[in-house]
Amino acid sequence: MANSAASGDYVLPRELLQRYAKPGPRYTSYPTAPVWSDSFDAAEARRLYAQNNPADSQAPLALYAHIPFCTSLCWYCGCHVKIERNKAKVTGPYLQALRQELALLRAELAPGRQISQMHWGGGTPTYLSPEDISELTASIVAAIPRAEGAEFSIEVDPRVTTDEHLQALRESGFNRLSMGVQDFNPQVQAAVHRIQPFEKTAELIHNARKRGFVSINIDLMYGLPHQSVESFAATLDQVRELDPDRIALFHYAHVPWLKPAQKLIKSEDLPDTESKTQIFELAVATFLARGYRYIGMDHFAKPDDELTLAQQAGSLRRNFMGYTTQAGVDLYGLGVSSISEIDGHFVQNLRAIPDYEERLAAGQLPTLRGMWLSPDDLLRKAVIEELICNGVLDFAAISQRFAIDFENYFAAELQACAPLAEDGLIALNAGQIRVQPRGQILIRNVCMIWDAYLQAQQSKQMFSQTL
Ligand code: SF4
Known part of the structure; x- marks a missing residue:
């Protein structure tokens, strides 16, 4: 997590505001x-x-x-x-x-x-x-x-x-x-x-x-x-x-x-x-x-x-x-x-x-x-919890805990992470995702990538703006 971050790290470039301010869950639970x-x-x-x-x-x-x-x-x-x-x-x-x-x-x-x-x-x-x-x-x-x-x-x-x-x-x-x-x-x-x-x-x-x-x-x-x-x-x-x-x-x-x-x-x-x-x-x-x-x-x-x-x-x-x-x-x-x-x-x-x-x-x-959560729900819930709570997602640890091949299972999600890495919300390397200060501010956006239910819900005006 970004605990040693300086306050300047939490200043969001304004073009990111426009890109990421959209309706999204607060993830007090997953599935919501x-x-x-x-x-x-x-x-x-x-x-x-x-x-x-x-x-x-x-x-x-x-x-x-x-x-x-x-x-x-x-x-x-x-x-x-x-x-x-x-x-x-x-x-x-x-x-x-x-x-x-x-x-x-x-x-x-x-x-x-x-x-x-x-x-x-x-x-x-x-x-x-x-x-x-x-x-x-x-x-x-x-x-x-x-x-x-x-x-x-x-x-x-x-x-x-x-x-x-x-x-x-x-x-x-x-x-x-x-x-x-x-x-x-x-x-x-x-x-x-x-x-x-x-x-x-x-x-x-x-x-x-x-x-x-x-x-x-x-x-x-x-x-x-x-x-x-x-x-x-x-x-x-x-x-x-x-x-x-x-x-x-x-x-x-x-x-x-x-x-x-x-x-x-x-x-x-x-x-x-x-x-x-x-x-x-x-x-x-x-x-x-x-x-x-x-x-x-x-x-x-x-x-x-x-x-x-x-x-x-x-x-x-x-x-x-x-x-x-x-x-x-x-x-x-x-x-x-x-x-x-x-x-x-x-x-x-x-x-x-x-x-x-x-x-x-x-x-x-x-x-x-x-x-009742399915095995996929429990897996995604654990991923979202690690991101929100500890700011680090270790692929090997999740693979071992859920008996999956993380990179294979989440190939589409990892692809969706690439723009967030380019925008400095997360650092993606060495089998880990690390949430960066910008990503802490936009943590709901980081979590939304792993949410299997989001697409069906987004049209229903259920959520507040992430920013
Ligand atoms: S009405 Fe005011 S005091 Fe009561 S729960 Fe809501 S915010 Fe809290």
Whole structure:
């Protein structure tokens, strides 16, 4: 990977922008969710769980819990979310359904399995009261014990998270926080309907550190309305004061045909491609100058962060919760729309809250869809994961792992790589592909070459622009 790269290496020649800015998946999974099958039902999910839970299994597992509620809608939001101010109305039934799902999952798991990693996302998990957070965590670890040294992380919204929340989270074993910031500029915040003063965010981070949270991530976003290089430079100065351990810098994907809330954002207020690129380049240069490493796919981490160390060792992995150091750990999802990834195969829960609650009230798994991956899917998934996580694709290692002749199997893909090598996105030699700094920025384009489903999907306007 290009960890020793200088910030100038991340400046994209403008003709490359035009060539590579096109719709493409973000590859949180491969194959991407739109190709999963609706005929994959609860019985299939049970079959998958059974296959991977022999009675004597002690394999650690990761758990994701989705809390879909927020009190106010951010207009850029791309998450699966329900806006509800009346908390009493929704939390009781939803928590009841979550507990029912937990009991069903418990029955599928081998008794010796423990949680090595847990993440709560949303929506806003701290929409729940501190008491509800404590009780839900207690129910989870009573059903599936927490492994020694487990990571428990949660997304918090500084606008609604109190010190009592932090106390309940720490007492429940949470040790990592992630929070949305996006931009501190008041005009930008007003244009996306998310007013979050710097002081409130700073206070939350200060209190979290005092309470012993060991890692704090903040999310920023570029491409939002009214953003400029100057305004974002001011936000980056404020971010410096917060000293986060990790930073995610997301590109705002304006896809109002997929996310109706985004229709509230005026297209004419959005920065043009050139301005967005300058903002991105400024942010990268700033983070690198401050000592962060570019992990790839929008993520930066301090040099001694375990993600950075895992990437240097070639062992970084990625799942629906983000980058992870835990290779080969099955992920079980709880809650509406959540996704499980078990032995490489996928299951997704129902997306509508009433359907989810109804199915669980009937004592059934709330499966919406899923996918058994074919040998070709698993192979391409591994290729894409190596490129995104470790930035090196070693042909011999993949050949050995999947019993193929890489250069023969992927002859067409290797041919398609040639222009990317000419444009400096990748270096292609000695039986390896190495992702270059430009290729890190355009990693989605690099991955698209290996995606067997892309052509059929591209005509359907399913994806945001890669840049
Ligand atoms: S707080 Fe997060 S999940 Fe809720 S609307 Fe805003 S961006 Fe979406």
